[in-house]
Amino acid sequence: MVSGLLSIYAFDEYWNVSSFMRYGLLALKNRGDITVICYPLKSSVECTEASIDEIVGKGLEHSFNMVIAGVYNDRASYYIDEASGIAVLLDREPNTNPVRDLVEYIGSNTGINDIVRILSNSAIDPPELMKDHTGVMLLGNDVVVAWRGPRSPSPLALGGYGFDMAIAATETAPIEVMGGNPRTSIPPGQLVLLNKYIVKVFGARTTGRVCLLELLYIARPDSVIDGIPIYLFRKKLGEKLAEELIKKGIGDSIDVVVGVPETALPYALGISQRLGKPLELLFVSTGVKARSMLKNSLMERAIAIHLKMNPVKGVVEGKRVLLVDDSVVSGSTLKTVIQGLRQRLGVEEVHVVIASPPLRLQCPYSLFDFTMNDLISANMESEDMVKYLDADSITWIPIDVFEETMESLGVNPCFSCFISSRGDHA
Known part of the structure; x- marks a missing residue:
């Protein structure tokens, strides 16, 4: 299931990133026609699923400064954990939900910081399904996380819109289409943590390899994949x-x-x-x-x-x-x-x-x-x-x-x- 992931985080809470998001989704249309967008409300996180054309055409009525979105070819893969208030997008459909498995693995008081600690710490052994997963984006508690799994064949790039926004996407073209500048590729095993105070890339880098069909066929010709x-x-x-x-x-x-x-x-x-x-x-x-x-x-x-x-x-x-x-x-x-x-x-x-x-x-x-x-x-x-x-x-x-x-x-x-x-x- 070929897919693409996108996250935008504006450091000022008065930004509305919906217009940027629309252009980013259009730039990912080479990966599918089904879109899921997750964004924060006052006391919860909400996800909307529709076709790209519907999302881009009608927009979103809420104003928000952070968003995660996924573009899929046939079926969307996402999950909202009501207890922790975390929305999760996955780049492919798992046999079972890896986030639910991870929540159960850590315990009942799981928050997004606990999940970050597990994913980024090589000394802690996460569930096998999370190891094998390729790309995950999480949103909650005023934090966005983009993670490239240690065995990931799917790419991930990090960029910015001046000093106002941080953008993570499966390939670099969406970042540029939104007016941003790609900064670096995220290697397998590492994650990007975005909040109002910090943009941090960390985790145990592995020797995972990029999918050859990404280079040959899937990625846009104006993108840069792993350099x-x-x-x-x-x-x-x-x-x-x-x-x-x-x-x-x-x-x-x-x-x-x-x-x-x-x-x-x-x-x-x-x-x-x-x-x-x-x-x-x-x-x-x-x-x-x-x-x-x-x-x-x-x-x-x-x-x-x-x-x-x-x-x-x-x-x-x-x-x-x-x-x-x-x-x-x-x-x-x-x-x-x-x-x-x-x-x-x-x-x-x-x-x-x-x-x-x-x-x-x-x-x-x-x-x-x-x-x-x-x-x-x-x-x-x-x-x-x-x-x-x-x-x-x-x-x-x-x-x-x-x-x-x-x-x-x-x-x-x-x-x-x-x-x-x-x-x-x-």
């Missing part, structure tokens, strides 16, 4: 892919490069510049830009594909096309696109290039709902995939080249879903 500028990272991979195409003799046999919108465009640009082949705009989105990979049903995916991929006539007719995508899950997007290129646009050849190794396993952190049956690479070899997709060839980035590029950029990603059942990489 890595996403756009430059993706363009660099495109250049490496171009070198592989040259080795295979495909580089000279194409006429035009196109990218599956919109996440594949930086890769396509890197390939185009390295090969000296033109990059064309072939697809135009209609309405809301949907993430087809994150849709749960086949019908939703099909609708998302068609909404974001209405073709421009006359761009590729009679040409040999290099079609670039960031990753492949079920192959439904690629198959639909290739059929359209051949049947509607008269393309002569379609050569597919993928900016990642094949996806072969389910996510161990449940960040995605893919099953083994959903993953085409887990059930089909590349040769058979070429026939299924009706492509002329398919090129994946070699795992050794991929890892070399990661290392050169200082990236330490989680590869768990790219490791094959044979125990090797891709």
Whole structure:
């Protein structure tokens, strides 16, 4: 369940951060359409759940100087503990509620300071579910806490709006869209404590790794994830892919490069510049830009594909096309696109290039709902995939080249879903 978290804390209680929050939520729309916003009232904490459009359109009638919000793809994950007056947002749906477990673990007099003490103290052993959880935000007692779990594959960034506000978010783009400045990435095992007196980052830092699909697909290209500028990272991979195409003799046999919108465009640009082949705009989105990979049903995916991929006539007719995508899950997007290129646009050849190794396993952190049956690479070899997709060839980035590029950029990603059942990489 891909999601995004956001918190805003204004140090002056007379601030109303609702307008800032609206822009921040819009900047997280790449992660889902369902929103939960939690904010303080005089003697309690309240949470509102709605679509992003509803939240942004109607706003909130209350004035408040602090807020935590979560953006979700299919189902929200939050909890209000009435006894302690703490609201909690989680970045994924747990089997049981980890905050309730933590409250029971500490005792009946739990407050937010007790929870902070547990999460930040490596000498204290919290419940196993809290260790394994990836991202948590808490609000209560005039305090906001943003925590990145010790095994977290989900990123967390901290920024500020001058000296007036502190902002924590899953990626840096929402901070900048709100007019703020990103300051630092929060590593796994650490938390951010915000109140009227202090902004403090502390806790036992661990060696947790960021999800590779965050870097390849999920994060906005204008974000920085764990110190890595996403756009430059993706363009660099495109250049490496171009070198592989040259080795295979495909580089000279194409006429035009196109990218599956919109996440594949930086890769396509890197390939185009390295090969000296033109990059064309072939697809135009209609309405809301949907993430087809994150849709749960086949019908939703099909609708998302068609909404974001209405073709421009006359761009590729009679040409040999290099079609670039960031990753492949079920192959439904690629198959639909290739059929359209051949049947509607008269393309002569379609050569597919993928900016990642094949996806072969389910996510161990449940960040995605893919099953083994959903993953085409887990059930089909590349040769058979070429026939299924009706492509002329398919090129994946070699795992050794991929890892070399990661290392050169200082990236330490989680590869768990790219490791094959044979125990090797891709």
